[in-house]
């Protein structure tokens with residue numbers, strides 16, 4: 001993979017695979033991200049050894065630069081048969097767990113948000129992950145984190161599970177099949193984003209979340225499925 005890539009042919013932002021020399025910048029950026037969180041449970045601040053470990057993995061850590069300043073990062077991991085493999089939460093077959101890649105944590109500097117930069121980082125990483133031969137991509141997202149949910153949904157991820165995950169926090173498990181397109185389901189239901197109990201119930205009936213729409217007070221999650229048995 002080329003080390004530096006221009007976004008939209010513009011010279012304003014570059015995406016680069018990060019290495020050990022970038023650790024200080026990553027930690028500084030993470031500090032800024034954490035200070036600016038409106039909901040402190042939406043992002044878990046990773047300790048320094050986590051970044052050292054990830055950087056040692058090929059193509060794991062992408063950074064977004066404006067000039068020479070790091071203003072975003074996007075991390076992928078390849079869990080293999082580790083118990084943290086999110087494929088087990090969404091029913092991926094045992095024999096395909098080795099084909100699961102996971103994305104996150106990810107972040108964009110507050111001053112550069114809402115410019116599509118998360119989506120650009122995600123698109124670039126998905127391209128790399130596909131080239132590496134992976135078929136399934138999973139991510140966990142806090143149910144109140146609209147920008148993150150919206151970014152994943154816009155990139156064809158579906159909400160497949162809602163459960164307590166790492167650090168005892170409630171998380172959507174989002175999923176993208178790199179080999180087939182997500183079809184619009186025949187039947188759908190609109191549920192308040194904050195009503196996680198109803199969403200859990202719908203998911204237990206085989207529904208999956210495939211859209212997110214703003215409402216007056218927040219947002220709704222649109223869940224659907226093809227068949228309804230009566």
Ligand SMILES: CC(C)(COP(=O)(O)OP(=O)(O)OC[C@H]1O[C@@H](n2cnc3c(N)ncnc32)[C@H](O)[C@@H]1OP(=O)(O)O)[C@@H](O)C(=O)NCCC(=O)NCCS
Pocket residue numbers: 033042043044104105106107108109112113114115116117118119120141145146147148150151154
């Ligand atoms: C989540 C995060 C990375 C999004 O970064 P971003 O570069 O602003 O995201 P994008 O500009 O690509 O936006 C993604 C989508 O969300 C929407 N969006 C982003 N921020 C939004 C906001 N504050 N309000 C409403 N919509 C927003 C965008 O319009 C876009 O929708 P679209 O794909 O339909 O156009 C950023 O908010 C962040 O760093 N948050 C703190 C860390 C975090 O929560 N990380 C995720 C958990 S690990």
